[in-house]
């Protein structure tokens with residue numbers, strides 16, 4: 001789209017041509033330039049506004065006045081910065097609210113689009129209020145209770161888990177962070193039991209509990225882990241006392257949903273059914289994978305919460321931030337770490353049986369090149385300098401995938417009610433996964449998935465389906481929410497051959513249980529695995545290779561992380577590498593040149609904005 005057509009889309013066609021339109025600007029940024037010029041702004045303000053829009057497109061909530069373009073040149077000179085403060089379209093403030101609504105806000109050394117400024121201010125204010133509302137618990141948890149909640153165990157390695165459970169009581173905000181396998185979910189379950197007990201002591205009734213995550217898949221995983229954990233607590237070698245059972249019941253019957261669904265999203269511009277005027281009927285809300293929350297969604301969530309509700313944010317603050325604006329989990333953790341009050345617990349001990357990957361993940365998390373070199377033996381490294389070598393890797397990968405599909409007899413029909421056989425086929429999705437830093441291009445996930453699919457289809461056992469789009473073993477990921485089908489962006493399914501006892505077996509796509517089915521419902525639907533006709537699926541794509549972004553919240557036995565051979569790629573950041581590699585449970589492969597890996601290791605993704613400062617500003621009002 002040219003600058004003119006972008007402008008036309010906004011209803012102000014045939015304006016001046018954008019002066020010096022930088023190559024990096026998107027059509028939207030140019031449209032913002034036109035909007036400012038059409039509304040009485042000067043050239044400097046229009047330019048700054050377009051750059052603020054561009055920065056938002058990169059995930060920043062604000063444009064620092066010293067912002068540099070990709071060639072390292074400042075995008076606004078001193079004269080332009082001075083002009084901004086005098087512009088009628090700009091509200092200049094020194095921290096805090098903009099006194100009047102103007103489209104741009106100059107807050108100290110940062111320029112904001114108004115909505116991002118409001119979101120930052122509102123989120124910080126709500127979080128500060130939640131922090132300040134902490135009080136001594138009515139029914140503090142005893143060491144005996146803690147021991148009971150941890151199955152009679154009292155190890156040093158569990159101290160922070162116990163601290164998290166103890167410290168959550170009496171608060172309106174609790175944040176739990178830690179890497180994979182550090183026991184976040186295990187701790188959340190105990191925390192919920194403690195919070196439920198406290199709620200009962202204060203109100204005389206059990207709490208209304210809601211659990212959610214930014215994606216359906218993550219919500220489903222949390223619900224399932226909590227259910228399994230609750231069963232172990234109830235039926236293990238040292239079952240918890242009868243006094244806990246009503247609270248366990250509250251956890252077991254809690255609905256799990258995406259955050260959008262929790263808030264009653266009415267679509268892109270329709271707002272939410274639950275908001276400040278119509279608060280969410282919930283006493284305790286747990287959000288897992290909170291690193292995927294963006295600024296706008298956290299603002300909506302905080303607005304919808306009742307003042308006396310407890311919000312528990314759980315996630316790995318070192319993972320990639322959301323694709324949207326801001327890096328809220330990272331900022332919240334930083335602010336709470338700067339002002340320790342017990343409402344943040346960072347777990348660090350890995351409890352997994354297989355800890356071989358812990359040192360390398362820790363080295364990547366910390367960006368420690370020496371520790372990474374020392375731990376690299378835990379990973380398999382393949383240098384992939386060009387398309388030909390990538391192709392060879394992909395072929396070998398497809399061969400292994402074929403072997404995994406063969407092992408579950410993917411081309412043999414299975415009865416629709418044979419849950420075990422269906423679950424075995426579905427489990428292939430968690431066996432091996434290729435994760436790519438890029439989406440597009442010859443090193444991107446789309447092309448890699450195509451190459452793997454083409455190679456797989458050359459398998460003679462799949463010949464009967466050679467004419468169609470669907471074949472047994474095709475793995476797909478849903479790319480758009482379909483609330484009616486209870487399928488959500490990020491859900492993965494595998495195509496299976498189903499014998500329904502009425503003639504020719506049918507191709508169906510198997511998915512795990514719906515995330516927003518309560519556990520009671522899940523139990524009545526024979527383990528809840530869903531079989532759907534391929535023609536009824538919402539938009540989807542092949543899932544043989546995914547971007548690292550899309551893999552957040554999932555784990556696989558074996559992971560290969562593919563990095564592009566160009567060290568200058570802007571997506572090569574430490575959080576991306578950490579997120580990708582830490583998805584592996586037992587085997588991790590790096591398909592990358594060593595200089596590219598080092599570049600990613602030593603580059604920390606930082607998003608511009610002032611949320612962390614605003615939250616920590618509590619002591620100054």
Ligand SMILES: Nc1ncnc2c1ncn2[C@@H]1O[C@H](COP(=O)(O)OP(=O)(O)OP(=O)(O)O)[C@@H](O)[C@H]1O
Pocket residue numbers: 150158161178179180181182183184185186187225350351352555
């Ligand atoms: N205190 C503990 N004692 C024994 N095992 C534990 C303890 N805490 C966690 N585990 C075990 O460690 C494994 C990981 O725990 P959990 O799933 O709670 O971690 P997590 O941080 O939520 O992991 P992920 O981020 O990968 O979902 C599980 O097998 C769990 O049973």
